[in-house]
Amino acid sequence: MLDLKTSFIVIVVQILCFEYCLSQFIVRPPISPLASNETPIPANYSIKYYSQLIDHFNYINNNQFRQRYVISTDHWCDGCPIFFYAGNEGDILLLARIHGFLWESAKQFRAMVVFLEHRYYGESVPFGKVDKNLTKIGYLSVDQALADFADFIQDIKTTIPGAQNSPVVVFGGSYGGMLSAAFRLKYPGLSVGAIAASAPVLGVEGLAKSCDAYSKLETKDFTEYSPNCSQTVRNSWEALFRIAGTADGRKWLTNEFKLCKELAAGEEIRIFQWLMVAWSHVAMVDYSNEANLFSELPAYPLREMCKHMTNPGADDRGLLSQVYEAANVFYNYKGLSKCNDLNPNGPVDPTAWGFQSCTDIVMPFCTNGKTDMIEPFGYDFKAYSDQCFSQYGVRPDPRKAMMLWEKQSLRRATNLIFSNGLRDPHSSNGVLDSLSDSVIALKISHGCHHEDLRPAGVNDTQELINVRNQEKQYMKQWIEEHYTTLNYFPNEWLN
Amino acid sequence: MLDLKTSFIVIVVQILCFEYCLSQFIVRPPISPLASNETPIPANYSIKYYSQLIDHFNYINNNQFRQRYVISTDHWCDGCPIFFYAGNEGDILLLARIHGFLWESAKQFRAMVVFLEHRYYGESVPFGKVDKNLTKIGYLSVDQALADFADFIQDIKTTIPGAQNSPVVVFGGSYGGMLSAAFRLKYPGLSVGAIAASAPVLGVEGLAKSCDAYSKLETKDFTEYSPNCSQTVRNSWEALFRIAGTADGRKWLTNEFKLCKELAAGEEIRIFQWLMVAWSHVAMVDYSNEANLFSELPAYPLREMCKHMTNPGADDRGLLSQVYEAANVFYNYKGLSKCNDLNPNGPVDPTAWGFQSCTDIVMPFCTNGKTDMIEPFGYDFKAYSDQCFSQYGVRPDPRKAMMLWEKQSLRRATNLIFSNGLRDPHSSNGVLDSLSDSVIALKISHGCHHEDLRPAGVNDTQELINVRNQEKQYMKQWIEEHYTTLNYFPNEWLN
Numbered sequence: 001m002l003d004l005k006t007s008f009i010v011i012v013v014q015i016l017c018f019e020y021c022l023s024q025f026i027v028r029p030p031i032s033p034l035a036s037n038e039t040p041i042p043a044n045y046s047i048k049y050y051s052q053l054i055d056h057f058n059y060i061n062n063n064q065f066r067q068r069y070v071i072s073t074d075h076w077c078d079g080c081p082i083f084f085y086a087g088n089e090g091d092i093l094l095l096a097r098i099h100g101f102l103w104e105s106a107k108q109f110r111a112m113v114v115f116l117e118h119r120y121y122g123e124s125v126p127f128g129k130v131d132k133n134l135t136k137i138g139y140l141s142v143d144q145a146l147a148d149f150a151d152f153i154q155d156i157k158t159t160i161p162g163a164q165n166s167p168v169v170v171f172g173g174s175y176g177g178m179l180s181a182a183f184r185l186k187y188p189g190l191s192v193g194a195i196a197a198s199a200p201v202l203g204v205e206g207l208a209k210s211c212d213a214y215s216k217l218e219t220k221d222f223t224e225y226s227p228n229c230s231q232t233v234r235n236s237w238e239a240l241f242r243i244a245g246t247a248d249g250r251k252w253l254t255n256e257f258k259l260c261k262e263l264a265a266g267e268e269i270r271i272f273q274w275l276m277v278a279w280s281h282v283a284m285v286d287y288s289n290e291a292n293l294f295s296e297l298p299a300y301p302l303r304e305m306c307k308h309m310t311n312p313g314a315d316d317r318g319l320l321s322q323v324y325e326a327a328n329v330f331y332n333y334k335g336l337s338k339c340n341d342l343n344p345n346g347p348v349d350p351t352a353w354g355f356q357s358c359t360d361i362v363m364p365f366c367t368n369g370k371t372d373m374i375e376p377f378g379y380d381f382k383a384y385s386d387q388c389f390s391q392y393g394v395r396p397d398p399r400k401a402m403m404l405w406e407k408q409s410l411r412r413a414t415n416l417i418f419s420n421g422l423r424d425p426h427s428s429n430g431v432l433d434s435l436s437d438s439v440i441a442l443k444i445s446h447g448c449h450h451e452d453l454r455p456a457g458v459n460d461t462q463e464l465i466n467v468r469n470q471e472k473q474y475m476k477q478w479i480e481e482h483y484t485t486l487n488y489f490p491n492e493w494l495n
Numbered sequence: 496m497l498d499l500k501t502s503f504i505v506i507v508v509q510i511l512c513f514e515y516c517l518s519q520f521i522v523r524p525p526i527s528p529l530a531s532n533e534t535p536i537p538a539n540y541s542i543k544y545y546s547q548l549i550d551h552f553n554y555i556n557n558n559q560f561r562q563r564y565v566i567s568t569d570h571w572c573d574g575c576p577i578f579f580y581a582g583n584e585g586d587i588l589l590l591a592r593i594h595g596f597l598w599e600s601a602k603q604f605r606a607m608v609v610f611l612e613h614r615y616y617g618e619s620v621p622f623g624k625v626d627k628n629l630t631k632i633g634y635l636s637v638d639q640a641l642a643d644f645a646d647f648i649q650d651i652k653t654t655i656p657g658a659q660n661s662p663v664v665v666f667g668g669s670y671g672g673m674l675s676a677a678f679r680l681k682y683p684g685l686s687v688g689a690i691a692a693s694a695p696v697l698g699v700e701g702l703a704k705s706c707d708a709y710s711k712l713e714t715k716d717f718t719e720y721s722p723n724c725s726q727t728v729r730n731s732w733e734a735l736f737r738i739a740g741t742a743d744g745r746k747w748l749t750n751e752f753k754l755c756k757e758l759a760a761g762e763e764i765r766i767f768q769w770l771m772v773a774w775s776h777v778a779m780v781d782y783s784n785e786a787n788l789f790s791e792l793p794a795y796p797l798r799e800m801c802k803h804m805t806n807p808g809a810d811d812r813g814l815l816s817q818v819y820e821a822a823n824v825f826y827n828y829k830g831l832s833k834c835n836d837l838n839p840n841g842p843v844d845p846t847a848w849g850f851q852s853c854t855d856i857v858m859p860f861c862t863n864g865k866t867d868m869i870e871p872f873g874y875d876f877k878a879y880s881d882q883c884f885s886q887y888g889v890r891p892d893p894r895k896a897m898m899l900w901e902k903q904s905l906r907r908a909t910n911l912i913f914s915n916g917l918r919d920p921h922s923s924n925g926v927l928d929s930l931s932d933s934v935i936a937l938k939i940s941h942g943c944h945h946e947d948l949r950p951a952g953v954n955d956t957q958e959l960i961n962v963r964n965q966e967k968q969y970m971k972q973w974i975e976e977h978y979t980t981l982n983y984f985p986n987e988w989l990n
Contacts, residue, residue, distance in 0.1 A: 055552070056638075058633045060630055141552065187904070188904050189898065189901050359554065403685065408683070409682070412683035
């Protein structure tokens with residue numbers, strides 16, 4: 001039986017890391033989206049760099065870092081809208097590529113499109129590389145990231161001729177959605193509205209009502225394809241621990257799971273984690289269309305995976321063969337990977353997201369094995385906090401996130417849409433009911449993780465199309481409200 | 496003729512420093528309000544200290560400072576409201592003493608009363624004393640002060656038994672009003688509403704439409720008592736420069752102005768400044784009742800002062816004798832001071848407010864001598880910025896204040912009252928029209944600087960009484976909205 005306690009931090013940090021932690025496991029094809037010709041950024045665009053303050057909140061120094069952004073003015077006219085994507089944890093080129101809704105709406109709205117990379121991700125890392133020393137990573141916080149957005153937006157509005165009166169619409173998915181919502185609250189004068197897609201704002205420590213909501217909804221997604229599918233996963237954990245307990249079993253696992261390196265005793269935690277990431281993420285990205293995210297996925301990838309998990313009554317090796325085949329759909333659908341490297345970054349590699357998970361964005365996570373299909377483990381904030389302290393020298397302060405995202409605050413925002421696909425496990429911590437006439441919840445019952453911000457696809461449901469249209473209606477309303485307030489209407493925008 | 500250019504920073508910083516700069520000139524009676532038995536804090540109260548983070552926005556260190564506060568629970572019951580005064584630039588005991596409205600309303604509202612001292616003022620100075628070295632003073636900013644308020648409010652709500660569900664109403668006058676408004680915007684979940692009294696939020700660099708609005712309204716106040724009064728001031732400046740230009744004249748000035756030290760050549764800037772502070776401040780505090788602020792003042796002190804300034808046609812010495820007598824009403828009404836020390840803190844002493852005036856709170860100020868009674872001098876942002884840089888190593892960044900207080904942001908707030916006395920020169924930069932159903936402007940046509948937050952007095956106008964009653968109506972509404980949302984009504988509060 002695995003001692004889950006010691007690996008607690010790994011599990012919590014890794015599982016609720018949104019898109020980010022996938023990049024640790026999927027290293028082929030290369031992360032750079034420019035290498036992919038299949039869904040490039042659908043516009044002429046430039047990659048630029050903004051000199052950003054490392055610390056916005058004291059006057060001790062004025063050190064700066066280069067913050068990368070993607071900008072396109074293909075459709076823009078003077079005074080016309082600016083679509084600003086609030087970069088979340090990841091490479092901004094990847095984020096620009098997968099959020100087709102902005103690009104596709106830009107023509108209709110005559111909008112400039114800008115994607116700003118989040119500090120400490122992609123190429124926008126102060127001091128060159130992520131270093132867990134506090135004097136280096138200590139400027140990574142939601143407050144600083146929001147101040148980055150504010151400074152940057154003010155800068156483009158003052159330096160790009162014709163942009164001064166442009167209304168800014170903010171977009172963000174996942175953690176980026178959380179940022180978008182907070183940005184509406186903290187800097188309401190710098191944008192006219194925001195779409196916060198699949199933002200689990202109510203899932204942070206201090207606000208989360210339970211820690212097992214995610215795994216429960218994840219399991220429901222599996223069960224809806226077939227009860228056998230989730231039951232196979234449920235039965236596989238003990239099988240994994242039994243087989244990994246013998247040298248012969250580990251040899252079999254090394255072959256069956258096509259591991260790049262032979263599995264050593266005690267390393268089954270890595271397989272556990274590799275599977276956990278696959279299950280938790282496929283539930284997020286079970287899109288109705290083929291998708292090229294970190295790797296390429298078929299339409300409805302979970303459906304494809306469940307085709308491999310049909311016999312929960314198989315013996316231990318039979319169970320693990322099924323889950324391997326299923327995970328392989330997720331990690332290696334195109335068969336590009338020759339072997340699986342379960343430990344690409346070394347043990348518990350300190351990452352930017354790990355630090356954020358130990359400071360601003362603590363998202364309680366637990367399983368019980370009953371209402372979900374995961375090996376049970378509990379959530380222990382104190383133990384987690386201790387792990388954070390030993391790893392980074394910081395402890396989470398839940399009050400920060402509470403101040404940003406508690407409903408009492410959120411309902412004071414204006415022109416803010418929370419959209420959620422209800423099959424996305426993160427929707428269990430989303431805002432699913434409107435908080436006011438101006439803080440609107442839109443739900444896509446068959447949708448997944450920020451599916452509304454993805455490019456339109458042939459299999460889009462009518463419901464998804466309707467929600468995108470509603471969002472465009474709201475955007476139009478916000479923009480027109482802005483022009484009316486200024487009493488200024490760009491001619492070209494009206495035509 | 497005085498070279499005003501070189502003393503530009505002094506003038507701008509000193510004149511628009513609200514209450515703060517008075518403390519430089521009025522050193523007798525002692526600033527400590529506890530020494531005054533005439534209007535002590537009208538309640539049982541404690542003075543306590545909160546361990547506050549010096550820097551809320553990075554994780555480099557966890558250094559703390561002791562932040563002082565005044566707290567009274569005389570009338571409070573479990574779950575009942577908390578009145579929180581957002582400390583501005585000054586000693587919190589003084590601020591607690593002069594804002595009688597909180598104390599007087601506390602009984603009716605069963606409210607706990609808390610006054611938190613602003614960082615870098617009074618006893619709440621990180622590193623012990625104000626030091627212009629950036630590594631010491633560099634944590635003085637509006638953002639940090641607002642985060643202080645947020646942390647402190649969260650702390651008292653979690654550590655005082657029965658306070659968890661208490662609605663917090665925020666109050667602030669002058670710069671404290673600016674903070675209160677910003678606090679409603681940035682942390683809307685931590686209070687139920689705020690009264691921002693006499694907050695010149697639209698007077699900051701980048702938002703101010705003119706730099707002479709203050710001196711124009713100040714002059715109007717003088718003229719309304721008597722055109723001779725303002726004309727005497729207007730004529731006195733050249734007289735001052737002429738007299739100070741000779742050794743004989745300076746000797747005369749030393750005697751006439753009861754200076755503690757003989758006036759040296761070139762030091763007339765100090766008399767100029769001393770008079771400027773008196774004129775600009777008496778227009779703020781021309782209250783209908785006697786007041787004990789930094790010094791004691793009669794009811795309508797400006798009326799008393801104008802009684803000394805009746806002959807604008809007098810010769811140079813005659814003019815200066817008149818203005819001295821008038822200034823003496825302001826500085827030394829009770830005759831406690833034996834001589835006037837015009838330079839108590841050394842030349843251009845770097846102060847906390849000086850630093851704030853060079854960073855977050857730049858308030859353009861100029862005069863023209865025509866629509867106002869002051870010797871003309873212009874406003875030159877670049878020169879001012881250069882002075883700031885040479886003094887502190889920082890330059891103002893107007894974008895910070897703009898982000899906080901531009902109307903596009905303010906109108907997104909909720910449950911926020913901007914009150915203004917229209918005789919207060921700062922009202923020229925206040926919000927005088929409601930920005931929404933929830934951002935309300937209240938005007939007191941005959942009122943002065945945050946007069947609504949002062950204790951009730953025998954000469955209060957009916958208009959002032961009405962505005963205070965309106966404020967209490969709004970407060971009641973905010974509080975009941977809070978209890979309704981929680982579905983929780985403290986028994987004792989209802990009774």
